Amino acid sequence: MASNQEPKFPLRLLVDKEKNRVVVAESKSDLIDILFSFLTLPLGTIIRLVSKNQHDHIHEINDQPEEILGCINNLYKSVENLNDGVFWNSICKTVLLCPRNPCEILCKKLKLNLDDSETIKYFMCGKCCRGSDWFLSTFVGASCCSCGKLMDKEMKLHGDFGEESYNFDDGVFVKKGSLYLIFDDLKVLQNSPGNSVQQLIQLGYKNFHKLTQVSLDVGLKEILDLLKQSLISKSPLTDIFLANEEFKMMSTFSPRQEPKFEKWTNIKLKVMVRKSKKKILYAEAEGDFVDFLLSFLTTPIGSILGQLNGNFSLGCVENLHTSVKEFNPSWFIRPLGNPLPNPKVAPQFGCMKQPLINLCEEKAPTYWYGHGVIKNHICYSNVNGVVSKQKRFVKNPEAMKLFDPRSPNGTIESALGFVKRPSLFIVWDDLQVTPFANTSSISFLHKMNVPLDDLEEHIVSIGETEALNLLGASLTSSKEALTEGLFYLLMKNPKEEVTA
Template sequence: MFSRIGSHLFRIIHGFQRRGNNPSEIMDGLETLMVTADLIERILTEQIMAATEEVTIPLRYWVDDKKNRVIMVETSGDFVDILFSFLTLPLGTIIRLGNKLEQHVQLGCINKLYQSVDNLKYDDFWNNICNKMLLSPRNPLESSCERLKVKIDDTEPTKYFLCHTCSKEKDLLLSTFDGARCRCGKLMRKETKLLVESKEELASKNGVFVKPNAMFLIFDDLRVVRSSPSDSVKTFLKHRHKDLSKIPENSQNVGMKEILSILKQALISKSPLSDVLLKSGSKKYSCSQDTGPIHSKGHVEIKVMVSKSENKILFAEADGDFVDFLVSFLTTPIGSIVKLMKGRLCLGSIGNLYKSVKDLNPSWFIGSSKESLLNIRVAPHFGCKSNPLEEDDSPQYWYGPVVVKDNEGRIMISKRKDMLRDPTKVKLFDPRSSDGAREPIVGFMKRPCLFIVSDDLEVIPMTTDSSISYLQQLGNVKLNDLEEHFIKVRKSHEALDLLRASLTSNEAALTQSLFSLLWLCQRCIPFICVLGSRHKIKEKKKKEKVIISDKRHDERERDKK
């Protein structure tokens, strides 16, 4: 729009400069100006109408009337792109979208964790950016999801900022948040644009993840396959339908509301399409709790307070490392969790989406989008060192005048050095660092700190709150019923158990994931005591043998004399 308006204005200004004070030519210029004004009004009107008109996607689906279930849906790649984009959404984004659009999404104890982060004060974090990062986490595939036909993620797009004072220096810092503090002490407020050079990013009309000209079949549990007559026949026969003419066919245009409802049901149901399109009740489902061995290094130590009579963990006392680990759940994409759990996770139909990406032929994907969806990681600077999921590598950026067409001469940043003239290397630094110099692994919480974490993952800072008041809030708890234990939460096992329990339990994430460690310790103590007793008995017998031997030796010596 602005390029069209700009070209008209340029011709007007150039015409005035060339014509001087000639009245007829001035009138021609004014007439051109009026035409330009009409153009601006028409374009703005079109944009306003486009913004207010809801974008929808058509679906065709077939229904089993007896079971009141959707047999399958046939649709284009536009809808499949949206379904696959569910895998890229961080947990915090899913909670926020549900709350904002009145589509409350229940994700175990993650809801309580999100609410407690929202209740924390800015002083509990390194800076106010940390709070924003957790409540509105960044999508690691943001540039791709921006091109979705119906975009449900309203997270603010990434912007890039430099320091006004240091922008002419050679050693530049680049921030993706407005107001981050540069190492010179000034705030980074100078916005700069990113040069888009990827063919996949430029192909805004040619799909996002899958080929747009392909048709796909989607089953009630969100399994996605390429549309083919053979798959259709097998599906109908599986549901005992032999006559296609007797199977009811329906059509519906789905928009933002329906898609968000499908996302919500996909997290809790094995029949999300029936739940939304037919407004039927969701099915119950079961799952395996075994994730298999996952190898990783490191651990954090916490103190837990256990109720002996109820056999449950009441709360944990933890420092910043453990709380960083917990709150980093909010920045973790759901697809990366499915991969980490090896597909065995009690989370509705999300696992079927991931498996569909894995099983679909690579030829139906655009570029490297299949690998991107299968290997989603936490966005750069949004993770922490104790999280089993690693962050994406921070890309290298360059800063300088653009040499390519359309943006030639503009001062921009780019991931490609050859797109700029005399480029300056810039470093993307962790916005959680107050001056750009602190190590990026510090996490979100300001040190030193102490937090109480309840069994349902409510996080309460003990810097200002009274610990006695917290004990009083627990209700009728007898102090002699409480027992203190220390637990090491390893990234290789316990951290994964806690992540899974936080998604599947509404009020007992700590107990479900960590209580077994206490039971193992209690079993080991008597065993160790028995071993210790046996060792002492053996030592005692050895000493007795030595004493008896010494006595006999003394007696023989006396007899000789």
């Protein structure tokens, strides 16, 4: 993530010393590329990076690390604490804790790539290559679907449409050669006198009499601090560069109560309510619902912002997303193929039965075997760093079967999700997840220490609307995601009796 000589990025601040606030900053494209790359980071990666950054610098502030992202922290910690036996294989657990960035090829070319996940590698079984049974895995530690032995023969990928087909000399996301404006709420604009005048007037400044210029360099720590503050604060530049310790955490969410036209079969979820508190204590959940919750960790924040479409407020990261959508396309390197507004979930990292129909997983590429592993049946010649446009088809390539960890036997055809079936889990209101196998229900209820006549069981249906509400509540509520996301359903509907 950081080389021996960590890169630094110049930043010029315009500061209102009287109000102790950063009004606007000027930056080159390298830093803007990194800020925009926040949108490509899956939630699990964000939690891991921010937690590590806080832990590494905890001695500097003599305090305990703050939790971010509502109840998603509890979901991440639950995965850490779950036994490998809960999942189809140990790879599923790694997938959730270290999800793959769908824009990995692009982010690798950033001057400072925040994502410390391992680069994608390709493995085959060195002992089992019979006929058309060419199995390929993009995961370390996969077992061959044919013979069960470890797929440990690392292969070189040829003819990729990825890194070789991009020219990074002009930048990664935005074009080099210009300055950009970053406001305290992370709104980003193209640098121009007109934009500066308009924004400063809107902020209440008619001249520069109260403003002072400050120049500094920012590195990895400051950028990770910006990532964290973008999710919890409306003024991250002021918080970090003026050491503002009085910021208020800003996150709001209002559940959408109008059902949408459902194109997906609903999940039936059994929830236990404490009547006196008007609170959902927990839900009894099977594999489909747990997989859906766990898939939050593999989803890029940019995709989530697009899904919720302003229906919640999470710090000011929404302003980064809006800035990308409102930028003049000519300022982007690849305006027609810009992934930032809606980065998809990486292939084989998503929920198989996804109630959020617009939250898409990228389709897995087609791989072929012929003089090594190739992609899409096409190779490109690369001479002295120049990629030839002439396509070179490999003679008699054989299609490869792709290993999928979300499966009891590793095949895509049998892929179901992350956790084994059948299985039963308890999902608590704060999204802590615990398996319920071989647990006494009598002991469970006794430990809860809640009067039995204060408990009431309901069954709710989770469709697209309810899934969106759960996603929004999980990001903004630190203790009551189920209650805030689903309790409105119980207010509208009478108790549904559960038959034995």
